[in-house]
Amino acid sequence: MSAYKDLLAFQRQTEALAQVSGRLGWDQETVMPRGAVEQRGEEMAAMEGVLHARRTDPRIAEWLAQADPVDEEAEAQLRLIRRSYERATKVPGRLAEEIARVTSVAQGTWADARAKDDVAAFLPTLSQVVRLRREEAAALAGGGDLYDALVNDYEPEATADTIGAIFDRMRPRLVALREAVMGAEHQPKALEGHFGAEAQMRLARDLAKTFGYDFTRGRLDLAVHPFSSGSGNDARITTRVVETDPFNCIYSTIHEVGHACYELGIDPDYLLTPLGGGVSMGVHESQSRIYENQLGRSRAFTGFLFNEMTERFGDLGLADADAFHGAVNRVSPGFIRTEADEVHYNLHIMMRFDLERDLIRGALDVEDLEEAWNARFLRDFGVAVDRPSHGLLQDVHWAVGLFGYFPTYALGNVYAGCLHQSLREAVPDLDGQLAQGQTAEALDWLRENLQRFGGLRGPRDTIRHACGFEPNEEPLLGYLEAKFRTIYKL
Amino acid sequence: MSAYKDLLAFQRQTEALAQVSGRLGWDQETVMPRGAVEQRGEEMAAMEGVLHARRTDPRIAEWLAQADPVDEEAEAQLRLIRRSYERATKVPGRLAEEIARVTSVAQGTWADARAKDDVAAFLPTLSQVVRLRREEAAALAGGGDLYDALVNDYEPEATADTIGAIFDRMRPRLVALREAVMGAEHQPKALEGHFGAEAQMRLARDLAKTFGYDFTRGRLDLAVHPFSSGSGNDARITTRVVETDPFNCIYSTIHEVGHACYELGIDPDYLLTPLGGGVSMGVHESQSRIYENQLGRSRAFTGFLFNEMTERFGDLGLADADAFHGAVNRVSPGFIRTEADEVHYNLHIMMRFDLERDLIRGALDVEDLEEAWNARFLRDFGVAVDRPSHGLLQDVHWAVGLFGYFPTYALGNVYAGCLHQSLREAVPDLDGQLAQGQTAEALDWLRENLQRFGGLRGPRDTIRHACGFEPNEEPLLGYLEAKFRTIYKL
DSSP, rough: OOHHHHHHHHHHHHHHHHHHHHHHHHHHTTTEEEEEEEEEHHHHHHHHHHHHHTTHHHHHHHHHHHHHOSSSSHHHHHHHHHHHHHHHHHHHHHHHHHHHHHHHHHHHHHHHHHHHHHHHHHHHHHHHHHHHHHHHHHHHHSSSSHHHHHHHHHHHTTHHHHHHHHHHHHHHHHHHHHHHTTTHHHOOOOOOOOOOHHHHHHHHHHHHHHTTTHHHTTOEOOOOOOOOEEETTOOOOEEOOTTOHHHHHHHHHHHHHHHHHHTTTTTTTTTTTGGGGGGGGGHHHHHIIIIIIIIIIHHHHHHHHHHHOOOOOOOSSSHHHHHHHHOOOOOOOOOOOGGGOHHHHHHHHHHHHHHHHHHHHHOOOGGGHHHHHHHHHHHHHSSOOOOOGGTTOOOOOOTTOOOOOOHHHHHHHHHHHHHHHHHHHHHHHHHHHHHTTTTHHHHHHHHHHHHHGSSOOOHHHHHHHHHOOOSSHHOOOHHHHHHHHTTTTO | OOHHHHHHHHHHHHHHHHHHHHHHHHHHTTTTTTGHHHHHHHHHHHHHHHHHHHTTTTTHHHHHHHHHOOOOHHHHHHHHHHHHHHHHHSOOOOHHHHHHHHHHHHHHHHHHHHHHOOOHHHHHHHHHHHHHHHHHHHHTTTTTTTHHHHHHHHHHTOHHHHHHHHHHHHHHHHHHHHHHHHTOOOOOOOOOOOOOOHHHHHHHHHHHHHHTTTTTTEEEEOOSSSOOOOTTTTOOEOOOOOTHHHHHHHHHHHHHHHHHHHHSOOOHHHHHHHGGSOEEEHHHHHHHHHHIITTTTTTHHHHHHHHHHHHHOOSSSSSSSSHHHHHHHHOOOOOOGGGHHHHHHHHHHHHHHHHHHHHHHHHSSGGGGHHHHHHHHHHSSSSOOOOOGGGSOOOOOTTTOOOHHHHHHHHHHHHHHHHHHHHHHHHHHHHHHTTTTTTTHHHHHHHHHHHGGGTOOHHHHHHHHHHSSOOHHHHHHHHHHHHHHHHHOO
């Protein structure tokens, strides 16, 4: 018993330090002065060094050998600690620190390159990041597939093959839906106009509350890229404002609220323990997606939102709540993943999945990435990329070394589809409630059946436990087809 | 050479981690959600644990024994590292932890007691803090004076005797000046009116730039207490706004800009090394004070400020720039140290110095502190303390264990007086420039002669090097007498 207690006490400090490190990331994206970027790189690297030393502390192996789990929770704690220990001991400290330092600076390089639409300014950095992450993947894979080793960081149990198989089943139906929708006679009108930044932020704050975000344990700020950060009692989110497109701010906010509410909804007993965070990126994304899409973009909730926005911004130039619902869910083959509609979104992911898998496996050179990106985009979306910031410079992920992360977004959609199906069975009056802006019963269901368990179960088990069936892509595809056939009157 | 290099590399990471820890403090005071306070306590404690382990790492002793300094800079680096190592290893880990834990709780106890004007609620905590710091002082002093051991933490080389001697020479002249000013026929009118928070913050930002603050390496936010935080390329400041008293915001800002510019002005080669921070609290305060007072409250600069404020806020109800200068520098025997004018400020410090020295030496019991405070205040300021929050509950310092810190504020004033005298000789046209809001030549002089050296020399050497003479109180007293005799037409 004492070994388990000692291990958990040690782990608790490590988790606290990891929170500190995460907060540095938040700081960098929201409030850090620009001139601090290089120094920050050293600070992050030093934190990474401390965390790595703790995560590889040989005492962990001793404690793990002696600890006797008395219940399911203790077993799960030990499983996650063992997993983290095994991962950490495989990667040399020097490499972990170099990755932290390089990616921290790379973020600024990427932002500058994107602002200037200058791919050439970014590629040397990207090459360096790819090289370091491949080196790390090789250390992790132990002879196995490099890309799988990285995917496993974000989505335990998943592999490129299992993900690829899901994507292969999804692609034809999404493409068919896309074709049907793009060719439909009825095309919803877009929302047009100018929506002041301050009014958008006020609305974003109100919507965050509508979706249960606890501002005493979080905060909402502006950042270039919306994200959520932190756990326990300090889970912060960011959003962005485009004055011609309020849906950007609104749905970015609701999306990040979903992530943050997951963290804030975890059993307080798990605070600063391995169980005290979301179980995987895919499951995390299931929460952000179901908040954003299945709830936030539903006909019922957009009816409520239509009234809210009309009250705040005056006439929206849309005939009625149905037209508004159409505007919210308008399908168009845009360049930008984060602005993509639900039909195109997974196609964006599938493309990145293929490209990054090839980069990590060494089948694609960084020098050839832009050409590969543009060719693929033209094929999948029927539009030629007009500038790099609309192409491979649009996402920060690769700059900061997040290879293997993109597919978890699509897995999150798949999981959200499953959860949505079960939620509708559990809350038959869901639409009636959403139409009034009432989310409490739906969010309680999610907290009760998924969020509060934190990392207790593996990703698929987590979804299975909440839904009562094996996670699969069918509910998502059925939902998308039904929804968009209605909107497009097919 | 290799031992020195290894030591510096190790130290660099420690400094980076200390920056991270400092940033957490900034976060807590400015942006942290209030529900995160307990979790933050654990995060801070974990960071302290990491820093303490590094500062007492036995390898430091080995490296120090082997390192051969090749030049003045290396010698100074080793001197500071040795100092820090000896200090850290003298204090038992258990005691350091207890002090951290007790003072972190004490801060809340003090805040509650102050809010309720309840001395009795604070004294048991204060007794505990005094006891722990005395224990720590005994560990540090090695048979020497307890109070000196604590002073030494903030102002190396200084002792109670040397400080006391300076204060003894200052007191009669300050008291005489105070009497003359308070009895003067001409009494400047105070600034009255309402000054919007946003306009004050805009002005504060502009004034920060006027005083050379580099917003690409810092930022200005609101906090309950103004402070500066961070070093290298990320030195942030906070200010506060009182809508009836814009001078509060203005001079808090300029004061903190002085601190931050010192950090930002240090030779970039010293970044994240022991030399990369200010040399002592007293020298640090000399920078904040000369920015705030000798420059910011000068007749020349207030002439510029008068025009700025009239432009922004309309008629200020003051006849002219002379009347405005009088309003800025109005002398009044208020209870609160942080709101004190230049004549009274050092009297506040002298009183705290005598009381805390007696507390630490065991010559004054915590139970008798309130009586001693009130008697002394009546004697020195001619006014009876009307409530504890205007008396011994006003400052956070003792609650968090900062004994030996107060006198560095007055030393800072003394040093600022010296620097100001030499600056005027070096820049004969200083007033002409300040009257135009031009500070560049003055600030360049400070950077060139003091700031850039960081911790290269000891405190007194730093001032001597910059001024060309032995630091002493005469320039400050001469400056104060001349200034206030003019304003009060004596």
